[in-house]
Amino acid sequence: MKRAIVLGASSGIGQGVARELVKEGYRVGITGRRTELLEKLKAENPENYIFQTFDITDITTSVNHLKELVDKMGGLDLLLINSGTGHRNEALDFEVEKPAILTNVLGFTAIADWAFNYFREKEKGQIAVVSSVAGIRGMRFAPAYGASKAYQINYMQALRNKARNLNLPIVISDIRPGFVDTAMAQGEGIFWVASVEKAARQIVSSLLREDEIIYVSRRWRGMAQLIRLIPRFLYEKI
Numbered sequence: 001m002k003r004a005i006v007l008g009a010s011s012g013i014g015q016g017v018a019r020e021l022v023k024e025g026y027r028v029g030i031t032g033r034r035t036e037l038l039e040k041l042k043a044e045n046p047e048n049y050i051f052q053t054f055d056i057t058d059i060t061t062s063v064n065h066l067k068e069l070v071d072k073m074g075g076l077d078l079l080l081i082n083s084g085t086g087h088r089n090e091a092l093d094f095e096v097e098k099p100a101i102l103t104n105v106l107g108f109t110a111i112a113d114w115a116f117n118y119f120r121e122k123e124k125g126q127i128a129v130v131s132s133v134a135g136i137r138g139m140r141f142a143p144a145y146g147a148s149k150a151y152q153i154n155y156m157q158a159l160r161n162k163a164r165n166l167n168l169p170i171v172i173s174d175i176r177p178g179f180v181d182t183a184m185a186q187g188e189g190i191f192w193v194a195s196v197e198k199a200a201r202q203i204v205s206s207l208l209r210e211d212e213i214i215y216v217s218r219r220w221r222g223m224a225q226l227i228r229l230i231p232r233f234l235y236e237k238i
């Protein structure tokens with residue numbers, strides 16, 4: 001039986017992906033800070049879920065929690081780093097920026113580094129992150145969120161280079177959603193909003209194909225290209 005861990009599976013995209021992976025026959029490790037939601041997901045299929053509660057921003061303990069979960073699962077084939085946060089912050093209040101930096105940058109990096117070294121030793125495996133189309137170009141209304149997602153995109157590219165350079169068959173997948181209907185995607189100005197179920201199905205089929213750059217829903221690939229191509233003088237007026 002293949003084994004996957006989904007970090008941040010207590011709600012939203014991560015929960016949907018965990019369910020899809022179970023449908024695909026995976027044993028799935030699920031994590032997050034909200035134990036009661038992890039327990040609820042496990043109750044849907046107690047044989048195939050195993051959970052561990054931890055906060056990825058606590059980098060003194062996060063890797064140990066992850067190791068413990070991997071041990072309980074008897075090994076790991078796929079790790080999805082989906083835990084993430086971010087808020088609109090027109091006022092540039094640092095307290096609003098901080099959770100995005102701690103979660104999407106600090107917490108993410110500690111986990112990604114451990115996972116790469118784990119799979120390096122095994123000489124195979126797959127690491128995926130849920131970054132965002134928001135990481136393509138700076139965003140005035142949520143600067144830390146956009147920048148933290150750009151960091152993840154860049155970091156995954158670095159890990160991909162590293163795997164190729166070491167001649168290791170470690171697959172590095174970067175999932176870049178546009179908008180998905182979750183607690184995080186609220187407010188005005190959102191469009192092309194995918195349901196969690198649709199997003200999860202697309203993510204899992206792409207991960208199983210070992211795709212490296214994954215847009216969800218698929219039409220966001222064209223939008224990401226457009227965002228890149230808008231001349232700077234125009235982009236800065238948006």
Ligand SMILES: NC(=O)c1ccc[n+]([C@@H]2O[C@H](COP(=O)([O-])OP(=O)(O)OC[C@H]3O[C@@H](n4cnc5c(N)ncnc54)[C@H](OP(=O)(O)O)[C@@H]3O)[C@@H](O)[C@H]2O)c1
Pocket residue numbers: 007008009010011012013014031032033034035054055056057082083084085086103107130131132133176177178179180181182183184185
């Ligand atoms: N929804 C969108 O439109 C959209 C678009 C692009 C990218 N994304 C990305 O998709 C990912 C999932 O977000 P979502 O939309 O599904 O929202 P969500 O329902 O709020 O899910 C966020 C998940 O991350 C976990 N998490 C957050 N902070 C954590 C921490 N410090 N330690 C451990 N787990 C933590 C949460 O679990 P606990 O609260 O239980 O800890 C939850 O399971 C995020 O990385 C987000 O940036 C979302």
